[in-house]
Amino acid sequence: xxxxxxxxxxxxxxxxxxxxxxxxxxxxxxxxxxxxxxxxxxxxxxxxxxxxxxxxxxxxxxxxxxxxxxxxxxxxxxxxxxxxxxxxxxxxxxxxxxxxxxxxxxxxxxxxxxxxxxxxxxxxxxxxxxxxxxxxxxxxx
Amino acid sequence: xxxxxxxxxxxxxxxxxxxxxxxxxxxxxxxxxxxxxxxxxxxxxxxxxxxxxxxxxxxxxxxxxxxxxxxxxxxxxxxxxxxxxxxxxxxxxxxxxxxxxxxxxxxxxxxx
Ligand SMILES: Nc1ncnc2c1ncn2[C@@H]1O[C@H](COP(=O)(O)OP(=O)(O)O)[C@@H](O)[C@H]1O
Ligand SMILES: [Mg+2]
Numbered sequence: 001x002x003x004x005x006x007x008x009x010x011x012x013x014x015x016x017x018x019x020x021x022x023x024x025x026x027x028x029x030x031x032x033x034x035x036x037x038x039x040x041x042x043x044x045x046x047x048x049x050x051x052x053x054x055x056x057x058x059x060x061x062x063x064x065x066x067x068x069x070x071x072x073x074x075x076x077x078x079x080x081x082x083x084x085x086x087x088x089x090x091x092x093x094x095x096x097x098x099x100x101x102x103x104x105x106x107x108x109x110x111x112x113x114x115x116x117x118x119x120x121x122x123x124x125x126x127x128x129x130x131x132x133x134x135x136x137x138x139x140x141x
Numbered sequence: 142x143x144x145x146x147x148x149x150x151x152x153x154x155x156x157x158x159x160x161x162x163x164x165x166x167x168x169x170x171x172x173x174x175x176x177x178x179x180x181x182x183x184x185x186x187x188x189x190x191x192x193x194x195x196x197x198x199x200x201x202x203x204x205x206x207x208x209x210x211x212x213x214x215x216x217x218x219x220x221x222x223x224x225x226x227x228x229x230x231x232x233x234x235x236x237x238x239x240x241x242x243x244x245x246x247x248x249x250x251x252x253x
Pocket of ligand 2: 051111
């Protein structure tokens with residue numbers, strides 16, 4: 001299988017609409033015939049990342065690469081950045097406001113979930129410039 | 142446990158998926174926190190929730206949840222029903238409260 005690259009813009013603002021990019025990615029991964037387990041892990045990571053970009057960074061872009069060995073999801077935004085990554089990774093830590101909470105998010109589980117379901121998670125962030133969260137999900141051969 | 146049996150036990154209305162009630166649920170999960178659901182839900186599960194918004198359906202979609210049951214008699218909007226229809230996720234609504242709904246399913250053999 002040659003490397004497939006997918007790009008999904010993520011609109012900022014309304015959290016009600018968030019999740020479209022993740023839905024589309026999931027459909028594409030299904031069409032590629034990847035194992036259901038792998039699709040589920042990738043979808044959860046992408047969805048948490050998408051929600052984060054909407055809640056914390058007013059949108060951004062998701063870039064997904066699929067090859068024989070792994071799925072790489074890169075969530076890129078030009079938001080406020082994360083001042084303390086170690087703190088942000090802790091379960092329960094959240095700076096989300098009441099709107100996110102009303103919709104069932106803001107429990108401080110997003111980044112920990114992305115770690116739980118991926119084989120590798122990297123956060124590249126600069127305060128005032130933006131954040132890129134990259135997750136890798138390995139495809140068992 | 143078949144979805145039809147779950148609907149019966151919870152005395153629930155079927156909002157979407159009358160012809161999908163033969164499907165089998167392997168486990169259940171009750172929560173109003175979507176990130177909790179994303180963290181812990183198992184495969185082929187039923188989600189019980191008191192939260193009514195489109196992100197509930199999207200969360201269900203990402204985790205391969207096969208049925209969402211709204212507790213405390215909550216009813217989804219047409220937009221939410223449409224999202225579920227497009228993803229073939231069964232929607233139920235029950236007047237029971239969360240604690241009772243979970244307890245009834247658990248005591249009838251559906252585990253978490
Ligand atoms: N893309 C992002 N841009 C800026 N801050 C972020 C981003 N993603 C996460 N964060 C920060 O990390 C914290 C923890 O994120 P997460 O675990 O997803 O929990 P939650 O989104 O529920 O707050 C957030 O509350 C926020 O402060
Ligand atoms: Mg989050």
